[in-house]
Amino acid sequence: MSKLYQHIDANTQAARWDQRYGADQDSWVFGRRPSCMAQQAASLWEELWPGERPEVLDLGCGEGRDSVWFASRGWRVTAVDISTVGLQKASRLAMEQDVTITALIHSDILQFEPNPVYNLVFAGSSLHGLGDACILYLRKLQEVAAIGSLHAIRLMSTAAEGPEDTGNMYRVEPGELLDLYEGWRILDTSENRVCILRTGRYHSFSELIAQKV
Numbered sequence: 565m566s567k568l569y570q571h572i573d574a575n576t577q578a579a580r581w582d583q584r585y586g587a588d589q590d591s592w593v594f595g596r597r598p599s600c601m602a603q604q605a606a607s608l609w610e611e612l613w614p615g616e617r618p619e620v621l622d623l624g625c626g627e628g629r630d631s632v633w634f635a636s637r638g639w640r641v642t643a644v645d646i647s648t649v650g651l652q653k654a655s656r657l658a659m660e661q662d663v664t665i666t667a668l669i670h671s672d673i674l675q676f677e678p679n680p681v682y683n684l685v686f687a688g689s690s691l692h693g694l695g696d697a698c699i700l701y702l703r704k705l706q707e708v709a710a711i712g713s714l715h716a717i718r719l720m721s722t723a724a725e726g727p728e729d730t731g732n733m734y735r736v737e738p739g740e741l742l743d744l745y746e747g748w749r750i751l752d753t754s755e756n757r758v759c760i761l762r763t764g765r766y767h768s769f770s771e772l773i774a775q776k777v
């Protein structure tokens with residue numbers, strides 16, 4: 565069955581996330597600790613490339629929990645987000661933890677040109693916000709990726725009901741993300757479901773860490 569989605573306009577996204585991140589300046593919506601996928605991606609990188617430091621691209625970095633953690637390992641990190649408030653909090657978190665994020669970029673992801681210099685591309689629950697353009701952008705990231713580089717991607721899936729207002733979010737079918745990485749070496753993949761305590765609704769996600777071969 566074909567799905568009908570549209571691109572969510574960047575200003576709407578920015579306003580939505582600014583409001584959410586700005587509601588409490590002293591609390592981090594997704595916490596200040598790194599996500600499980602960031603920790604898993606880092607440990608896989610270190611297994612594959614012992615002693616090498618990746619050039620990380622964190623797309624939709626939000627309030628910076630993962631960017632800061634990558635940077636705390638001495639890795640160069642470029643962090644991109646549409647939310648000014650998110651970026652300000654990311655910058656504050658970096659300062660508090662005495663680490664440097666190489667570049668904090670305020671941009672619509674779609675305006676950010678993928679570049680093969682990034683050999684650990686990380687997108688935690690952000691690309692589905694691109695609506696229709698999600699898969700096209702993912703394809704672009706894959707095309708420019710250098711051989712050996714890693715992608716760590718988490719997208720909302722259709723397995724659970726999801727947020728009340730999915731807007732024009734692009735939710736993948738379970739298994740779709742894995743199919744999109746056909747030809748890559750799959751290092752880790754999962755389909756999972758979480759209960760959002762704030763709303764009492766289940767959200768589901770497809771996650772994947774893969775290496776370009």
Ligand SMILES: C[S@@+](CC[C@H](N)C(=O)[O-])C[C@H]1O[C@@H](n2cnc3c(N)ncnc32)[C@H](O)[C@@H]1O
Nearest residue numbers: 581594624625626645646647672673688690693
């Ligand atoms: C669910 S949050 C995840 C934040 C972060 N990756 C984390 O796990 O803590 C999604 C993030 O994607 C950002 N985002 C959504 N659409 C975007 C776009 N078109 N360009 C840049 N950032 C976007 C939002 O501002 C938000 O910070």
